[in-house]
Each structure stands twice: as structure tokens, then as C-alpha cells.
Amino acid sequence: MNQDELKALVGKKAVDWIKPDMIVGLGTGSTVKFMVDELGRRVNEEGLNVIGVTTSIRTKKQAESLGITIKDVDDVDHIDLTIDGADEISDDFQGIKGGGAALLFEKIVATKSKKNIWIVDESKLSKNIGSFPLPVEVIPYGSGTVLENFKQKGLNPKFRINEDGSLLKTDSGNYIIDLHLQEIKQPHELAEYLIHQVGVVEHGLFLDLVNTVIVGTQNGPQVLEAR
Numbered sequence: 053m054n055q056d057e058l059k060a061l062v063g064k065k066a067v068d069w070i071k072p073d074m075i076v077g078l079g080t081g082s083t084v085k086f087m088v089d090e091l092g093r094r095v096n097e098e099g100l101n102v103i104g105v106t107t108s109i110r111t112k113k114q115a116e117s118l119g120i121t122i123k124d125v126d127d128v129d130h131i132d133l134t135i136d137g138a139d140e141i142s143d144d145f146q147g148i149k150g151g152g153a154a155l156l157f158e159k160i161v162a163t164k165s166k167k168n169i170w171i172v173d174e175s176k177l178s179k180n181i182g183s184f185p186l187p188v189e190v191i192p193y194g195s196g197t198v199l200e201n202f203k204q205k206g207l208n209p210k211f212r213i214n215e216d217g218s219l220l221k222t223d224s225g226n227y228i229i230d231l232h233l234q235e236i237k238q239p240h241e242l243a244e245y246l247i248h249q250v251g252v253v254e255h256g257l258f259l260d261l262v263n264t265v266i267v268g269t270q271n272g273p274q275v276l277e278a279r
């Protein structure tokens with residue numbers, strides 16, 4: 053199976069965790085896209101009744117086009133379960149997210165959820181996180197100064213750009229600075245530093261949020277539970 057087929061496998065499998073009448077957080081990305089397609093199928097063909105809370109404009113458009121009922125995160129008093137992708141996951145289930153620039157809404161939805169599940173192909177697992185560049189969402193005003201401060205601290209920052217060379221903007225109109233670190237040995241310390249920098253809106257370290265990961269492997273979907 054190629055990477056897309058592994059993503060499709062876990063995307064489809066993850067819908068088994070969604071029970072009738074749940075309020076479900078719908079993540080963002082190429083793996084989640086398969087999950088939302090399957091959820092749409094079950095809603096339409098099996099009459100599964102759910103409310104979705106989306107984490108990006110992309111996912112909202114897809115879910116609505118499939119007839120899934122969507123509510124704003126502020127219009128629900130809880131979220132039962134969120135299913136999302138991830139860019140890298142360590143042995144102890146700490147993650148990097150935001151490769152698709154949706155980290156801010158994703159973290160808002162994840163922290164409101166009673167349970168979070170990540171769906172990934174096996175290439176996303178590593179002993180320690182950090183080989184995937186860590187996204188940091190910053191407001192445009194003063195973002196050059198934030199980048200300079202990160203440089204001084206040795207964090208190897210780079211603005212994320214579009215194919216045409218312009219700065220990428222998130223759904224909230226912010227920029228992304230990616231930190232090319234190779235390895236993050238102390239994610240909690242780094243998270244604490246980043247969130248306190250003026251101009252930083254959010255970062256892609258998702259720590260202590262997930263205890264179930266569904267991994268697409270050549271032998272089928274494998275469910276990992278935190279010990």
C-alpha cells in the first residue's frame with residue numbers, strides 16, 4: 053500500500069469511534085479528508101446522527117458538501133471526540149501539528165474535546181519529535197522581530213511561503229514561522245517559551261492531549277493506546 057492508501061485505511065477505520073448523537077471535532081489534512089468522506093457516507097447511507105465541529109475552512113466546506121451538520125465551536129457546550137491527523141508523533145504520544153497551517157483552530161477544538169484520536173500513516177511515528185519543522189503561528193505585525201528573536205535563540209526559523217513566494221496566511225490571517233530543529237528533547241519547556249513570546253498566537257506542539265493513535269501499516273490499521 054502506498055502512503056495515500058494507508059491514510060485512507062485509517063481515515064475510514066477511525067469513524068468506528070464515532071457513536072450516534074456525538075459532537076465530533078473534525079481535524080484537517082489529507083488523512084482527515086478520508087475520515088470526513090467516510091463519515092459523510094455513514095451519515096447519508098446509515099442515518100448516523102452527529103454534529104461536527106470543524107478546524108479549518110477546508111474541512112468545513114468538505115463536511116457541509118457531504119451533508120454533515122456543522123456547528124461553531126462556541127455553539128456547543130462540549131465535544132465528545134476529535135479525530136485529527138498529525139505530522140509527527142513521539143513514542144510517548146506527544147505531537148507536532150500544523151503542517152497544513154490549521155494548528156490554531158485544531159488546538160482550540162482539541163482542548164475542548166473529552167477525547168482526542170490521531171490518525172496517521174506509519175511514517176509519522178518517531179522516537180522523539182522535531183524532525184518535522186515545528187509550526188508557530190504569529191500575527192503579521194512585528195513578525196519579523198519574532199523571527200529575529202527565534203534566530204538569536206538558535207531555533208532556525210523560516211517563514212512559510214506559498215508557491216508564488218508570498219507569505220502563507222492561515223485561516224485567521226496570521227503567518228507561520230517553521231522552526232527547523234531536527235530534534236526536540238524538552239517539548240514542554242519549548243512550548244512554555246513559545247507561548248509567552250509577544251506576537252505568537254499558538255504553536256504546533258500538541259502535548260498530553262492524545263491517548264489513542266490509529267496507525268496505517270502494511271498489516272492494516274493498528275490502534276496504539278497510551279500506557
Ligand SMILES: O=C[C@H](O)[C@H](O)[C@H](O)COP(=O)(O)O
Binds near residue numbers: 083137149152153
Ligand atoms: O495543519 C494541519 C494539521 O495539523 C494536519 O492534521 C497535519 O498536518 C497532518 O496532515 P496530513 O494528514 O495531511 O499529513
